[in-house]
Amino acid sequence: MCAGTNGNIVEVKGLSREFDEKKALKEVDFILPQGVVMGLVGENGAGKTTLIKHLLGLLRAQSGSVRVFGQDPVKDPVSVLSRIGYLSEDREMLDWMTLDELMAFTAAFYPDWDWKYADHLVDTFRLDRKNRICNNSRGQRAQAGLILAVAHHPDLLLLDEPSSGLDPIVRRDILSEIIHAVTDAGKTVLFSSHLLDEVERVADTVTLISGGKMILTSPMDDLLNNYREFQVKLPQTVSSFPSLPGLLRAEGKDNEWTVLVDSNPDVFKNLLQTKNIQMLSERHLSLNDIFIAKVGRPVQNDNEEF
Amino acid sequence: MKLRITPDGLPIYQQIINQVKYLAASGRLVPGDELPAIRVLAEQLLVNPNTVAKAYRELEAQGVVESRHGSGTYLSREGSPLKKKELLKALQERTDTLLAEGLQMGIELEEILELVRQRYENMQISHNKKGDK
Numbered sequence: 001m002c003a004g005t006n007g008n009i010v011e012v013k014g015l016s017r018e019f020d021e022k023k024a025l026k027e028v029d030f031i032l033p034q035g036v037v038m039g040l041v042g043e044n045g046a047g048k049t050t051l052i053k054h055l056l057g058l059l060r061a062q063s064g065s066v067r068v069f070g071q072d073p074v075k076d077p078v079s080v081l082s083r084i085g086y087l088s089e090d091r092e093m094l095d096w097m098t099l100d101e102l103m104a105f106t107a108a109f110y111p112d113w114d115w116k117y118a119d120h121l122v123d124t125f126r127l128d129r130k131n132r133i134c135n136n137s138r139g140q141r142a143q144a145g146l147i148l149a150v151a152h153h154p155d156l157l158l159l160d161e162p163s164s165g166l167d168p169i170v171r172r173d174i175l176s177e178i179i180h181a182v183t184d185a186g187k188t189v190l191f192s193s194h195l196l197d198e199v200e201r202v203a204d205t206v207t208l209i210s211g212g213k214m215i216l217t218s219p220m221d222d223l224l225n226n227y228r229e230f231q232v233k234l235p236q237t238v239s240s241f242p243s244l245p246g247l248l249r250a251e252g253k254d255n256e257w258t259v260l261v262d263s264n265p266d267v268f269k270n271l272l273q274t275k276n277i278q279m280l281s282e283r284h285l286s287l288n289d290i291f292i293a294k295v296g297r298p299v300q301n302d303n304e305e306f
Numbered sequence: 307m308k309l310r311i312t313p314d315g316l317p318i319y320q321q322i323i324n325q326v327k328y329l330a331a332s333g334r335l336v337p338g339d340e341l342p343a344i345r346v347l348a349e350q351l352l353v354n355p356n357t358v359a360k361a362y363r364e365l366e367a368q369g370v371v372e373s374r375h376g377s378g379t380y381l382s383r384e385g386s387p388l389k390k391k392e393l394l395k396a397l398q399e400r401t402d403t404l405l406a407e408g409l410q411m412g413i414e415l416e417e418i419l420e421l422v423r424q425r426y427e428n429m430q431i432s433h434n435k436k437g438d439k
Contacts, residue, residue: 037354175352183345183355197313201353221360224317231410280406286315 007034009156009188010055015063017212024050026212028064030097033154037182038218039203041126041194041291044212048192049088052160052243055190056086068156081108085154087174091145099144104153110152117150132164132294139170150177157181159191165197171198172295176204196287199222206287210295220287227290228265231280232257232272244271249292260285260293307335307342311351318353322361327370330381332429341379343372 010032013198025047032038039086040048046207053059054066057073057080066073073080090165100123107113109286122129125143133144142162149157157178163171175198181187193199201205209217216223227248241250246263261268265282272279285293309325311318329335341347344363346363348355365371373379408418 086413137366176349179349179355183348186439200313201311201318203352204354204356220354221317221319221357279402280410282403284312288313 008032008189009034011070012051012054012064015051015054015061015066016063017047017054017059018062023212025054028209028212030207030214032188034188034255035186036205037178037189038191039199039206040209041196041199041206042192042209043288043295043300046209048209049160050212051078051209052158052192053188055083055158056084066192080111081153084154085149085152085157087142087145087149087159089164091141093133093141094147095141098130098132100129101126102144102148102207106148107151109257112152114151114153117153119145119175120150121147132304137245139166142165142166142170143173146174146177150181153185153187155187157187157189157191159193161194163193163195167248171195175202194199196277196291200287208291208294215294223290224284225267226261227285227293228261228268229283230259230261230268230272231282231283232259233278233280235276236277241273244268244275246271256280262293293294307347309347309351311353319357319361319364322347322351322358323364325369326361326365330370337380337381337383341380341381343378 008031010028010030012028015025015028015030016023028047028051030051032267042048042060051061054061055068055073057077060074068080071080094105095104103118103122107115107118121143125140125147126146127140127143133141136144146162149159153242159174161179162174166174178189178191180203181189191199191203200220205215205217206220220225234257237254239253241247241252241257241259246261246268247259249260251258269279307326307329307337307387309322311321318322324336334343339418341362344355344358347360351358362371363375369382371379372382393430405415405418409415
């Protein structure tokens with residue numbers, strides 16, 4: 001399997017994009033190494049879909065460069081797209097076809113289309129092959145879209161809000177296929193989602209994007225390990241919390257404060273000790289909490305649990 | 307092995323580690339028991355296989371499990387190889403957190419100790435129940 005340079009499947013450098021003078025992406029640098037499951041997280045309009053459309057060659061870079069498998073997806077669409085599986089929130093499909101027709105149509109574009117795998121998924125999802133896609137429910141459409149995205153065993157799976165508006169059962173199917181793609185052959189996955197508990201489960205790396213800018217990229221475990229909230233008690237009353245390395249935010253008054261930390265918590269705890277500050281309690285932050293802390297507002301919408 | 311992942315902020319690999327330790331402490335996993343293969347557990351829990359691998363590595367480093375080449379991961383026979391002093395040190399931090407939270411809520415030390423005892427008995431009961439079956 002040939003990746004781009006340095007084993008990176010995707011390399012985006014200095015990518016900017018404007019729509020009607022509104023900046024959708026600002027100087028975005030983005031790298032996706034082979035075998036990584038990257039969760040792309042950001043509010044609506046953050047630029048997630050715009051970034052993904054550049055990777056598919058659906059948008060041309062106005063400035064900066066986009067490389068997928070070391071190639072320019074606008075210049076080499078056939079060789080790039082044959083190795084990508086794509087599922088979007090809109091799930092645009094030729095929906096006057098039946099599932100059987102649509103699979104045959106799609107298979108014709110992909111030399112590596114795996115009928116056995118496609119049939120297995122149709123049975124697992126209990127879809128009706130003879131039913132036109134337009135007569136399907138939203139969940140069935142998503143399942144059909146998923147089959148079309150994965151049945152050629154793509155090296156790169158791009159999922160743009162794949163679970164948006166779906167019931168927990170179909171969301172499970174989608175997550176399960178992402179896991180399957182990784183366990184089976186070390187494929188690379190980029191998926192954007194509002195459902196941060198989903199991202200937390202499946203992604204090993206997270207990229208936060210907000211207002212068209214990259215906020216951070218980090219291994220999931222480091223992110224969840226480093227961000228903590230401490231309740232602390234100072235030896236004396238203060239009007240503002242002393243500035244300490246690793247401190248992201250402090251709220252409180254007098255001598256009782258709640259502080260948010262974004263670096264190694266053990267180092268911070270030692271620091272508290274040397275300053276004679278007593279730690280009352282400690283809490284891990286969820287990805288959702290971290291997002292709010294970094295961006296200042298929640299990711300929004302249907303955040304139901306399984 | 308029944309594990310449950312919740313979105314409560316604790317990293318998922320840490321949740322797996324804690325729950326395996328709990329299963330071992332309560333006797334639901336006994337020395338020599340085989341843990342599910344990494345990909346099997348990943349697909350069952352719907353989590354990234356690297357996360358499960360990381361949890362298993364950590365459990366192995368702590369001596370809770372041992373992996374036998376080519377055959378899988380098993381709950382250790384001899385228990386943790388860490389020195390008692392090291393083990394107590396590891397618990398100290400969590401004891402501090404428990405005490406700090408409890409005392410801040412206005413719960414007396416004696417009540418906290420009683421709670422610890424109760425939970426211990428609870429754990430033993432669920433172990434014995436399993437043994438009766």
